[in-house]
Amino acid sequence: MKQCPRCRTSLPEQAKFCINCGAPQAASAVKAPEFQLDFDKDLSEQLSALFFAELRKRVEEENLAARFQEYSERAYTSGFRDTIQRRAVLLESQIHTLYSNLEHTGADLDRHIRFFCEELLDQFIIQHCKDLNAVELPEAILQHQKQIWSPGDLFQISMDYLDFQNEQETVYTDFLAMPIDKLRNAAKAFLFSERTDERIFFICDLSLLGNCKEGFALTEKALYWKSPLEKARRAGLDQLYDLRRKENWITINEFFFNANPALNIKMLKLLKGIQLRFSQDW
16 A cells, blocks of 8 residues: 555555545556456457356355366356357457457457456356355346446346345435434435535445445445444445455455455456446456
């Protein structure tokens, strides 16, 4: 991490503005390409191999590394290997078209490959690996496999990804019906939006006493959250730089976030989808 030169707040390396004082930060080094392809060899075979490499990362991320062989074998026994190969051939054609235009960069290639991997992984894991998964992921996720998400769609997308109806946490989406004292507590504790017209999609109460002094909220602009014994945090939807799973919690731009093990995985998937489509890092 780096420090803001004005207020000394710790910031992710990729941060363009300070989350505390708003000061602009020095530009980071150019991001290295995430995926490396050899254009002198068969691209579809390389893309198929990348799918399995990303599958390994996905199962390791969900603490299922010991079951990778079962997932890999399932890709063949389920017939999904044929789907991977067909999609790889299609993407190979798109890549050759993309790179015939010098206006496109390595970031464009990374984005196309990331969509290829993430969409196929979701389809495979949700539809063919239910008995292997540690967390049951909602099939509704699959209807959002498109490269463009509009901000107006994010409410329904977040509801489908986070699948609150199968979680025990208290979630508010109707703020006229939400107890006013809890709404005030959330606003004071962590939902410190700078704009009064910022649309709030939901507020999730994670406090032990049910007073909404701890929890998280998603708006059209950012994710806001407060964990026990931690400072309140904000991550702009266009500034999601680093998303990781650590044991039974996750980190968002290197800051601790924890709801419950299953909801953490769903949140990580949602934020990665938002990062791919909205983050300036791409």
